[in-house]
Structure formats: structure tokens, C-alpha cells
Amino acid sequence: xxxxxxxxxxxxxxxxxxxxxxxxxxxxxxxxxxxxxxxxxxxxxxxxxxxxxxxxxxxxxxxxxxxxxxxxxxxxxxxxxxxxxxxxxxxxxxxxxxxxxxxxxxxxxxxxxxxxxxxxxxxxxxxxxxxxxxxxxxxxxxxxxxxxxxxxxxxxxxxxxxxxxxxxxxxxxxxxxxxxxxxxxxxxxxxxxxxxxxxxxxxxxxxxxxxxxxxxxxxxxxxxxxxxxxxxxxxxxxxxxxxxxxxxxxxxxxxxxxxxxxxxxxxxxxxxxxxxxxxxxxxxxxxxxxxxxxxxxxxxxxxxxxxxxxxxxxxxxxxxxxxxxxxxxxxxxxxxxxxxxxxxxxxxxxxxxxxxxxxxxxxxxxxxxxxxxxxxxxxxxxxxxxxxxxxxxxxxxxxxxxxxxxxxxxxxxxxxxxxxxxxxxxxxxxxxxxx
Amino acid sequence: xxxxxxxxxxxxxxxxxxxxxxxxxxxxxxxxxxxxxxxxxxxxxxxxxxxxxxxxxxxxxxxxxxxxxxxxxxxxxxxxxxxxxxxxxxxxxxxxxxxxxxxxxxxxxxxxxxxxxxxxxxxxxxxxxxxxxxxxxxxxxxxxxxxxxxxxxxxxxxxxxxxxxxxxxxxxxxxxxxxxxxxxxxxxxxxxxxxxxxxxxxxxxxxxxxxxxxxxxxxxxxxxxxxxxxxxxxxxxxxxxxxxxxxxxxxxxxxxxxxxxxxxxxxxxxxxxxxxxxxxxxxxxxxxxxxxxxxxxxxxxxxxxxxxxxxxxxxxxxxxxxxxxxxxxxxxxxxxxxxxxxxxxxxxxxxxxxxxxxxxxxxxxxxxxxxxxxxxxxxxxxxxxxxxxxxxxxxxxxxxxxxxxxxxxxxxxxxxxxxxxxxxxxxxxxxxxxx
Numbered sequence: 060x061x062x063x064x065x066x067x068x069x070x071x072x073x074x075x076x077x078x079x080x081x082x083x084x085x086x087x088x089x090x091x092x093x094x095x096x097x098x099x100x101x102x103x104x105x106x107x108x109x110x111x112x113x114x115x116x117x118x119x120x121x122x123x124x125x126x127x128x129x130x131x132x133x134x135x136x137x138x139x140x141x142x143x144x145x146x147x148x149x150x151x152x153x154x155x156x157x158x159x160x161x162x163x164x165x166x167x168x169x170x171x172x173x174x175x176x177x178x179x180x181x182x183x184x185x186x187x188x189x190x191x192x193x194x195x196x197x198x199x200x201x202x203x204x205x206x207x208x209x210x211x212x213x214x215x216x217x218x219x220x221x222x223x224x225x226x227x228x229x230x231x232x233x234x235x236x237x238x239x240x241x242x243x244x245x246x247x248x249x250x251x252x253x254x255x256x257x258x259x260x261x262x263x264x265x266x267x268x269x270x271x272x273x274x275x276x277x278x279x280x281x282x283x284x285x286x287x288x289x290x291x292x293x294x295x296x297x298x299x300x301x302x303x304x305x306x307x308x309x310x311x312x313x314x315x316x317x318x319x320x321x322x323x324x325x326x327x328x329x330x331x332x333x334x335x336x337x338x339x340x341x342x343x344x345x346x347x348x349x350x351x352x353x354x355x356x357x358x359x360x361x362x363x364x365x366x367x368x369x370x371x372x373x374x375x376x377x378x379x380x381x382x383x384x385x386x387x388x389x390x391x392x393x394x395x396x397x398x399x400x401x402x403x404x405x406x407x408x409x410x411x412x413x414x415x416x417x418x419x420x421x422x423x424x425x426x427x428x429x430x431x432x433x434x435x436x437x438x439x440x441x442x443x444x445x446x447x448x449x450x451x452x453x454x455x456x457x458x459x460x461x462x463x464x465x466x467x468x469x470x471x472x473x474x475x476x477x478x479x480x481x482x483x484x485x486x487x488x489x490x491x492x493x494x
Numbered sequence: 495x496x497x498x499x500x501x502x503x504x505x506x507x508x509x510x511x512x513x514x515x516x517x518x519x520x521x522x523x524x525x526x527x528x529x530x531x532x533x534x535x536x537x538x539x540x541x542x543x544x545x546x547x548x549x550x551x552x553x554x555x556x557x558x559x560x561x562x563x564x565x566x567x568x569x570x571x572x573x574x575x576x577x578x579x580x581x582x583x584x585x586x587x588x589x590x591x592x593x594x595x596x597x598x599x600x601x602x603x604x605x606x607x608x609x610x611x612x613x614x615x616x617x618x619x620x621x622x623x624x625x626x627x628x629x630x631x632x633x634x635x636x637x638x639x640x641x642x643x644x645x646x647x648x649x650x651x652x653x654x655x656x657x658x659x660x661x662x663x664x665x666x667x668x669x670x671x672x673x674x675x676x677x678x679x680x681x682x683x684x685x686x687x688x689x690x691x692x693x694x695x696x697x698x699x700x701x702x703x704x705x706x707x708x709x710x711x712x713x714x715x716x717x718x719x720x721x722x723x724x725x726x727x728x729x730x731x732x733x734x735x736x737x738x739x740x741x742x743x744x745x746x747x748x749x750x751x752x753x754x755x756x757x758x759x760x761x762x763x764x765x766x767x768x769x770x771x772x773x774x775x776x777x778x779x780x781x782x783x784x785x786x787x788x789x790x791x792x793x794x795x796x797x798x799x800x801x802x803x804x805x806x807x808x809x810x811x812x813x814x815x816x817x818x819x820x821x822x823x824x825x826x827x828x829x830x831x832x833x834x835x836x837x838x839x840x841x842x843x844x845x846x847x848x849x850x851x852x853x854x855x856x857x858x859x860x861x862x863x864x865x866x867x868x869x870x871x872x873x874x875x876x877x878x879x880x881x882x883x884x885x886x887x888x889x890x891x892x893x894x895x896x897x898x899x900x901x902x903x904x905x906x907x908x909x910x911x912x913x914x915x916x917x918x919x920x921x922x923x924x925x926x927x928x929x
Contacts, residue, residue, distance in 0.1 A: 309744070309745060309893060309894075310744060310745050310748050310749075312893055312901070313745050313890060313893045314745075314749070316886075316889045316890060316893065316903065317807065317808075317809075317886070317890065341903065342903045342904060343903065344903075345898055345899055345900070345901040345902060345903075346898055346901075372752065373752075374752075451751075451752070454751045455748060455751060455752065458744060458747055458748045458751065459744075463780055463781055464780055465780070466747070466780040466781075467780060468751065468776065468777045468778070468779075468780075469777060
């Protein structure tokens with residue numbers, strides 16, 4: 060049995076995502092396809108444009124059989140932490156046989172070579188890396204130049220490591236190596252716009268461009284599959300979106316004005332002087348974009364700064380993130396599945412090394428049972444911590460829905476969405492009513 | 495030399511305030527009149543409708559010679575803490591000879607009798623108080639019934655202690671007794687509407703009614719002196735107000751969703767189960783009024799709940815509030831003065847037991863000098879703590895200005911407003927420009 064795993068954000072699901080999904084299926088010819096998807100916050104350090112349940116529903120309608128949530132403590136990390144969280148989830152299910160990821164280069168050999176180089180602890184490489192870091196570069200950039208020198212490569216090589224999806228690809232492979240996983244990986248070439256292209260171009264426009272179009276109230280129908288369009292529109296109509304980082308501006312700035320340097324220092328990602336930069340910059344910022352621009356340096360990228368803001372808000376303690384990056388994901392939370400996916404789920408439940416959570420209200424029961432079984436590889440403290448942060452992230456996310464009455468607490472305790480294969484339309488209606 | 499001291503909020507300054515001010519001057523016939531005024535947050539547990547500098551300016555234009563700021567750690571306390579902060583400030587200046595306060599009863603003998611009763615530690619009274627508290631009543635109510643029983647008084651007596659200004663009056667006198675202060679006190683009858691009357695009535699409408707009118711964009715010219723109207727309008731025009739508690743709704747709810755019970759428990763005023771009530775209630779509230787209504791009980795009044803929210807936001811640690819209620823105000827921050835008031839200020843500086851801060855940028859210098867002199871009665875830690883909270887409160891307050899570019903940090907480091915006696919109009923203009 061072949062099970063394809065995809066690592067996604069679907070923020071929102073667009074034509075390029077559908078192309079990638081179908082292409083991946085063509086290559087792997089899987090019996091089932093599952094996705095591990097960011098929840099309500101994404102790796103760029105921003106709230107997702109619509110909630111994770113609606114995004115999961117779109118995925119299910121477009122050919123994914125089961126959608127799992129990538130815990131927020133990974134979804135809001137850099138490429139390395141994000142990839143490790145996602146790969147550890149897929150690996151621990153002990154069911155996924157293949158993953159496929161898109162990359163700008165689509166050069167599997169190159170990605171493998173770099174991943175292997177970075178996985179071997181080399182003193183020589185570390186020395187080169189430190190040298191570059193001392194120049195004040197960001198970590199990704201320093202690593203890029205250190206790699207170039209270490210592998211004695213030319214300029215074309217450098218270009219490849221500049222592409223965000225190649226970087227992610229390298230991290231996926233690194234995580235597979237680290238976990239000694241049996242999962243096979245395939246690389247396909249991304250089509251259409253670069254992921255952070257700001258403007259709509261052709262039918263394969265980037266998620267960033269589509270979000271910008273939505274922000275400016277422009278039509279975006281031609282850039283997303285029909286079901287994606289329908290669910291996005293429906294969600295907006297209910298006052299549950301779109302949610303943008305800018306909507307959180309007043310909260311974020313007020314929150315940061317309350318923080319002392321000591322508070323920040325305890326939080327993950329406030330090293331290399333970022334804590335002091337936050338404290339100094341907040342004094343000169345009346346808008347969020349002003350704040351981000353003023354914190355930005357060669358070393359601190361926008362994404363890193365935005366993620367750091369959420370690390371502070373959600374109180375991502377250093378020790379627990381380090382612990383998470385050692386032990387991996389502690390549970391697999393199901394956001395939704397198709398009737399077909401249900402069959403896979405019963406198989407997964409037999410072999411998975413982490414508990415499967417379909418009803419978060421039963422968390423304590425699930426955890427207790429899992430701890431009493433030898434089958435699972437979990438840590439009670441870390442499980443609770445990761446779970447608590449997921450719940451917290453949702454409770455904060457909903458506070459920024461346009462419609463006040465939708466700003467509900469505890470939406471995370473909804474059961475997963477179930478999509479019938481045959482009778483999608485009717486089921487869609489009845490499911491939406493429960494939201 | 496007679497110096498009249500008034501304890502005020504002027505939120506905003508209206509006809510009743512002017513009447514009270516003139517009446518007080520008639521009674522005391524002072525050489526100078528000073529006010530100690532709440533800063534950007536008021537005792538009801540709400541942001542002031544406009545900032546403290548603008549409110550100070552209105553006061554100066556209406557006959558106050560010097561406006562001092564009541565530190566926020568007192569301004570946001572119940573009647574007892576509020577009164578103690580204000581009286582301790584006035585007393586420590588060693589210049590104020592008289593205070594006058596308005597009260598519903600205007601019964602000085604009654605107020606004095608009750609204040610004395612409450613000042614004497616009586617086991618019998620404590621027993622009666624505890625008995626009433628056990629019934630689940632709020633502290634003010636329990637005290638009221640305990641007093642009735644202790645003093646063997648009738649129903650009319652009870653009515654007097656229900657009036658908020660009588661209650662405040664009792665607390666002023668208690669503080670005078672506690673500090674063994676030489677300040678003489680006078681009581682005058684309040685005119686016009688009750689302070690929390692919601693609707694505009696006659697030219698002496700309550701501040702609450704005027705704030706409501708402003709909220710609903712109704713004309714309010716006839717209820718406030720011209721200069722008050724002018725400065726209010728001017729402040730609104732600049733996008734620096736009006737500021738309402740409701741403007742902070744999304745911030746407050748998001749902030750509270752992030753709080754754990756352990757965090758609240760460390761904070762002043764989260765006793766008697768209020769912490770647990772906050773944690774439970776936030777789960778069922780999508781709006782602030784819903785939250786307030788759901789936390790409200792016989793024991794917890796709306797004002798107490800609102801103040802508690804700010805205690806959590808500003809992190810009012812229990813120990814430091816207790817310390818503040820023991821040692822009193824640690825400095826006297828000047829918000830503004832008239833040319834006439836300037837003469838008084840130089841006298842105050844010679845005799846005051848606490849340092850006078852006219853330029854907060856010089857805080858460290860002022861504190862250092864004060865600590866090296868025997869003249870002052872201050873505690874370094876407490877001084878810094880009270881000062882830090884004042885600065886913090888302003889930095890949070892400005893975040894809720896309607897106009898984003900006005901949401902400045904560090905506005906507290908402005909110098910005090912100076913009003914010329916003769917040439918008010920011109921000076922007004924040049925002063926406003928500096929803001």
C-alpha cells in the first residue's frame with residue numbers, strides 16, 4: 060500500500076496547489092493521500108487567511124484524504140523546525156511511504172547532497188558557518204555561503220539555496236535522515252509564480268498575491284479551484300475572515316509595549332540581540348509595518364521577526380521548543396477526512412507511534428491511554444505543552460474575526476470535518492452548520 | 495497662607511466641577527488652589543476620555559493653579575486606595591492647608607463619625623464585617639451593614655453610605671487620620687446629577703452622561719465650560735480621543751485569553767475567587783460587556799472588575815500595592831501650572847517630603863538627589879515602581895487613540911503645560927503646538 064504525504068499550508072488553496080497535488084499523485088500513484096497542514100498560524104509568522112477547519116475542508120474537496128494539523132509550535136518555526144515537525148508527524152504515523160515536495164530547482168541530487176552535508180557534524184563546516192555569521196548575516200544566508208565554500212561550488216549553486224522551497228526541501232531531507240525514516244521523497248518543479256510574488260500573474264498565482272488581492276477586495280476566482288473559492292467566500296460571509304496580520308496591529312503593539320526585556324529573553328528566538336531590538340524599536344513605532352521595518356536587519360528577516368512576535372504572544376519557552384525539536388510531534392490532530400480517508404485512519408491507529416486526536420475534548424483520556432501503552436513514543440509534559448499551545452493559538456486567532464459574535468473561545472473542540480465522497484454538496488451544508 | 499487642595503478626575507471637566515471649584519474657593523478663600531488628578535486611567539476602571547495633559551490644561555484654565563498627577567497605582571484602586579494616594583500626596587507637599595470635597599449628604603459630622611469608627615481597630619466591628627462578608631456581599635456593602643449595626647443607626651444612615659461621594663469623603667478623612675495630617679477638610683453639597691447618572695439632564699449633568707453624549711456624537715457644549723469644550727474638541731480633532739473602554743475591547747479580551755490562573759493570582763485584586771471567575775468567564779465571552787456582565791456578582795462590582803482588568807494588564811503586583819498603601823505616594827508629578835502656580839511651586843519645593851517631578855526625563859537624577867537628602871521620605875524601589883507604572887499606563891493609553899500616527903510612545907516625557915495668566919489665548923496656541 061502506498062500512502063503519499065504532503066506538507067502544506069494552503070493559505071489559501073490555489074491552482075498551483077491543485078497542480079502540485081495531482082502531479083504528486085501521478086508520480087507516486089498512492090492508495091491514499093494525506094496532508095500535514097499548518098493550523099491557524101503560518102510559517103511566515105502570520106495568521107492564516109481563514110481558519111484551519113475551512114482550509115482542511117478545501118483540501119479534502121480537492122483530493123486529500125486526511126488532513127492533520129501541524130502543531131503551532133512547529134508551524135511558527137523557521138524552515139528547520141517547521142520541516143522537522145511535519146516530517147516527524149508523517150514518520151510517526153508509520154503509514155506514509157512517500158512524500159513529494161515542490162522546489163524551484165527540482166534537483167533531487169543537489170538537495171540530497173546539501174542535506175547530507177548539513178547532517179554530518181563537520182567541524183570544518185561549522186567554522187565556515189561561524190565566520191559568515193560573524194559578518195552579521197542571517198542564519199540562512201550565512202549557511203548558504205558556508206556551504207558554497209565547503210562544497211566548493213559555483214554561483215549557480217548559490218542561487219538554488221536562495222529559493223525558499225529548495226531550502227524547505229533540504230530541511231525535509233535532513234529531517235528524514237535525522238529520524239532515520241523509511242519515507243521516500245520526490246521533488247517536483249514548482250510552476251507559476253514564486254511563492255512570495257506580490258501580484259497576481261497568471262492562473263498559477265502565488266498565495267501571497269491571492270491574499271493581497273483579497274485584502275484589496277479584488278476578484279480572485281480564476282486563481283483558485285471552485286471549491287476553494289466557494290468556501291473562502293462562505294467563510295468571509297460568516298464574518299470569520301479574511302484574517303490578516305494587520306488586523307492584529309493594535310493588539311501586537313500594545314502587547315509588546317507591556318513587555319520587558321526580561322520577559323522576552325525567556326522566549327524562544329529572542330537571542331542574538333533580538334530582545335533588545337524589540338524593546339528599542341517598540342518605542343519608535345506607532346504602526347506594525349513601522350515596527351517590522353525598524354527591527355529588520357541583515358540578520359533578522361521579516362519572517363523571523365513576525366514569528367518572534369508570536370513566540371512572545373504564545374509564550375514559546377526556549378526549553379520546550381528545544382525539547383520539541385528533539386522529540387518531535389507528540390500527537391496527530393485530525394482536522395478532517397473523507398470517507399475514503401476514514402479507512403486509512405483505522406489502519407493508522409493500529410501502527411502510529413503517536414496518539415491520533417480526532418476529538419480534542421477527549422485529550423486527557425487519549426493521553427492517559429497512550430501513556431499506559433508501550434506502543435507510543437511520547438512525553439507527557441511535551442504532549443500537554445504542544446496541545447495547550449494549539450488551543451491557545453486558536454483562541455487568539457478567533458479574536459481577530461471581523462464579526463464579533465464569531466470570536467468564540469474553544470472552537471478547537473469541534474470534531475473533525477467529514478466529507479462524503481458521493482454526496483459532497485449536501486454534506487458540505489450540514490457540516491458548515493455545525494461550525 | 496492658605497492652600498486649597500482638590501482631589502479630582504475631571505473626566506471631563508464640566509459645569510458641576512466649576513461650581514464645586516468656585517464654591518470651595520468661597521469657603522476656604524485660598525491664596526492658591528492645587529488639584530491632584532487621575533492620569534490617563536480613572537477610578538471607575540476606565541481610560542480617561544482625553545489624555546491627562548489636556549485635562550490638566552482645562553483645569554488650569556478654570557482656576558486651578560497647579561495640577562499634580564495621582565499615580566496610576568492609586569488612581570486605579572478602590573475608594574480607600576484612591577483616597578489614600580491622593581491625601582498622601584497632598585499631605586506630603588506640606589503646603590496644603592485645606593481640602594474641600596463634594597458629597598451627597600454634605601454631612602461633615604456624619605462623615606467624621608464614620609471615618610473615626612473605621613479608623614479605630616475594633617474587634618467587635620471586624621466581627622460584624624466578617625459576618626456580612628460571608629453573605630457574599632461586596633466589601634462596600636458589607637461595611638455599610640456592619641457600620642449600621644455597630645453604630646446602631648437607622649435607615650437614613652444607610653442611605654448616606656450608599657452614595658459614592660460620601661464613601662470617598664469617609665476615605666479622605668480616614669486617610670487624614672491615618673497620616674495624622676494637619677490638613678483641614680470641608681464638605682460641600684454636590685449639585686446636579688448623581689455622578690453616574692447616564693443621561694444629560696440640566697446644565698449640571700454628570701461626567702458619565704457627558705461621556706455618553708460624546709460617545710453617541712451628541713452636542714455637549716452646554717454642559718461644560720467653554721475652555722473645556724474647546725480643548726476637548728481640539729483633542730478629538732487631532733485624533734487623540736475620545737478614548738473609551740470599548741475601544742480596548744479586542745485588546746482586553748485577547749490579553750485575558752492569554753492569561754493563566756497562576757498569572758492572575760499574583761496580581762492585586764485577584765482574591766476571593768475573582769481569578770477563577772475571570773478564567774471561567776473569558777471562555778464564554780466574545781464581547782467586553784458580555785465578559786463584565788458574566789463576571790459581575792453581588793461581591794464583585796463592575797468598577798472592581800474593570801479595575802482588576804487593568805491591574806492584570808499593568809501587572810500590579812500585590813506586594814507593591816500593599817507597600818504603596820503603607821508608604822503613600824513617592825513623588826509629585828506636575829502635569830501643568832499657571833504663572834501664579836509657579837510661585838507656589840517654588841515654595842512647595844522647599845518643604846515637600848517627596849520630590850517634585852516636572853521633567854520625567856530627569857527622573858534618575860531627581861531620585862538620586864532625593865535619596866541623598868534627609869528631607870525626603872521615600873523608598874527607592876517603590877518610587878521606581880510607581881513611576882514605571884505611570885509611564886506604562888501612558889504608553890498603553892496612547893495605543894487607543896483613534897489616529898494611528900498619534901499612538902506615540904513616551905508622551906509622558908513631555909514637560910508640564912504652562913499657562914500664562916494674562917495672555918492665555920496666545921500661549922494656549924503655542925503650548926498646543928508642542929504636544
